[in-house]
Amino acid sequence: MIATIVILFFLLLFMGMPIAVMLLITTTATLAIHTNTSLAVIPQQLFNALDNSILLSIPFFILAGNVMTQGSMARRLIDVVNSFVGSFPGGLAIAGTLACLFFAALSGSSPATVVAIGSVMIPALIEAGYGEKFSIGLLTSAGSLGVVIPPSIPMILYCLVMNTSIAELFMAGIVPGLLIGGSFIAYTVYLARKNGWQRSRSVTWGERLRILKDGIWGVLLPVIVLGGIYAGVFTPTEAAAVSLVYSLLVEICIYREIGIRDVPEVCIQGAVLSGCLLFILASAMTLIWLLTSQRLPHQIADLITAHVSSGWVFLILVSILFLILGTVMDNVSAMLILSPLFAETLGRFGIDYIHYGIIMVLVIEFGFLTPPFGLNLFIAMGLTDKSLVEVSNSIWPFLAILLFCLLLVTFIPQISLFLPGLLLR
Amino acid sequence: MFRDAVKWMAGFLNRLEEWTLVFILLGLGLLSFVQVCCRYLLGFSFIWMEELNRYLGVLIAFLGAAIGVKYGTHFSMDLVYEKVSSNRFRHGLKTAVNVACAIMFVIVAYYGWIQAVKLRQFGVRTSVLLVPKYWAYLPIPFFSAIMSFRFFDLAGKHFQAMLKGQPFTRT
């Protein structure tokens, strides 16, 4: 039976079948061949997976991201950040990283962050003489912070399949996100010193305040969203709706970048994308149901605890597995299947679900950046007209930094658990 | 004349499904926002909000996925289509993949329909809105049927292209 699942899974995957349908066919065929359970269970489990109000936060966050990118919030955010750090050595590049950090706190997705910040900053950096390779590499990598800094769609998906608290996981992502962003900035400063990159002209405080006033509505949103969650005004699910309504109101009424008639056009792409994402979730959970009903998580836990000596070794092995998987497929789908499958193993090793969740988010971030299949790479190709090889070559130094951060986060659980422990436990 | 009417109708239905999706999502977002304001300011909340979110969530996933088939939004791993250069092979493989997907959704639509019929027969209602539970299931057979139709359509197109040996373009 395991053989049937594995063979079908990879065969259909490599045939280029949509992942959601591939999961469904794998489940259905295995059910029909190896059990006598009626296939009526397929729609039941699809329904059961979707019958959860938390998952609406996914379309809300995706739509909010679209509105902010197609409106002017993202651009104004870049202006604000640039006015403050532009005059340091390598200032424009630091501003790019900071803008990614900021936009990551607005958006739940990594490719969306690359689009929002990269489309403006990559050409700007290249024009300012930072070199194509560095400029593309930095923004493509820093954009992936979108999934580490809350809100984050992979985090919501992880909490859905593992039944843990979104508020806690969101909180746990902040320090690792800042760590990665900080490391990118440190690397930028090092290169700026080494290469003697110029500073842009400095900006007066008067100008800064004017730019800040222009961009204040965007700067306020992360404060409202995270503040609102932790002050008890709304739940993380409702926060998604609040940020959608807020960004629509700001772009329509204050910035007047989006007319009320444009709203459906702005939203449709994100809405369809989220439908597809939810469908993958539902299909994945249907496969998980099948695996669970055959007691597979239990057997896997037995197998792993018999051969793997400690939780640390297990975490390393899982990370390596995901780093390999992430080169050829979307790690989000792999996380959806494998996390519940490993849940019992985590329990036996005493690994915190939140700590493990952050590791998952980091390997997903990696997957966005590793060729041949990496969503951020594809986005960067679209933004710059470069080939996959050229874009891939530009990101190696940043991947090395990310790998270092992944090791730190794995072996020092406090990096992720400190903040939720302080504020939520 | 008749053809024009059919074309217009198809275009209208296409836009109808997209607008439905967007307006349900925006409507739910707005309702959630109102709910937050009411609860925070007036200490009052809509008990039916959670249930409405859950059941419309099912609708959104299936409706969005159905539109996704039309636009090729569904994630897939297309490595093989980049590595192999034979047009006939690529069209042939796509035909097979789309036929398999179409059959899968025939199955989902059929069993989804059976499930809805059973729930109706047993008179199951939802816990808060107290409406028939089978309503919440109906999007599954309905949009699965649409997806199935679209996958068959795609399969047909690739099959014809394979016979004619047309060049393969990524969608």
Added chain:
Amino acid sequence: EKITAKYGHVAPPFHGQSKAADTLADYVREKTNGAVDIKTFPFGQLGGETSLAEQVQTGTLEIATVSCAVLSNAVPQVAVLDLPFLFPDRKTAYAVLDDPEVQTKIFSYLPAKGFVGIGWTENEFRDITNSKREIRAPEDLKGLKIRVMNSPIYIDTFKALGASPTDLPFPEIYNALQNGTIDAQESPLLTSILIKATEVTKFATKTQHILTECIVVVNPDFWAKLTPDQQKIFREGAALGIKANRVVNEQLEEKLPKSGISVDQYCKENNVKVVDLTPQEREAFKAAMKVVWDQYRPKVGPELFDFVQAKVKAHSGK
């Protein structure tokens, strides 16, 4: 020929309800000499309660335990056991539930809706914890934003008490209570401790407003495949199950998982203020529930309603 069956429920593995399920499975395996093999799946592994009920109805799952609250969506009559302040005390409740006439009567409504009822499991009497104040009278609940079980009679009960009932997905409850998005939640005090709600809501009142009774439901087609002897064994197993269920819950009161201390001691150590209602205070709550009782008498059917009332009366004070 060997018969295999899956048995799904939502309780955690150490809970009395899990013990009940495992007891049934073990008993059936032993008494049928392995001819019937039941595998149990705790913790909602096969789906939430609503889904489990639907799976049993369509035969994709053979056995499940489903609370009366959820089951009442398909079988409105079972809500009769969820009437607030129906049972004066635990002893009466158990006497009523163990009464064969009561079981036969209540389970008689199930087959028309695609279930065979063979016994009970139980998740304790429900209490209220909140972050605002001590609750001793119905008025104390006024205006509290309380998370309640997603079922009409629960919602109506708390509306009648003047609270503002709301629903949240289970994993969100802790944070929502902690940061004040909601003020209160209702579940057995034991459960409140297990989900750590007592860390953030320091006032607990043992209102014991509803007994969370669940019915062990079996798919009718599967049931028909069993021989009468096997059916009898299933029913005996279920009867042993509810006994084990009650024992384990009592033990959990004395010895919580992980910490190993009793519920009382936990509350003392964690500054949880526990209020036990006096008989008069309980009467005040019961009086406030008259609207709900009047509302549900026609809903569950006057005959069944009066039958259960009579049984409660007959068994109380013995």
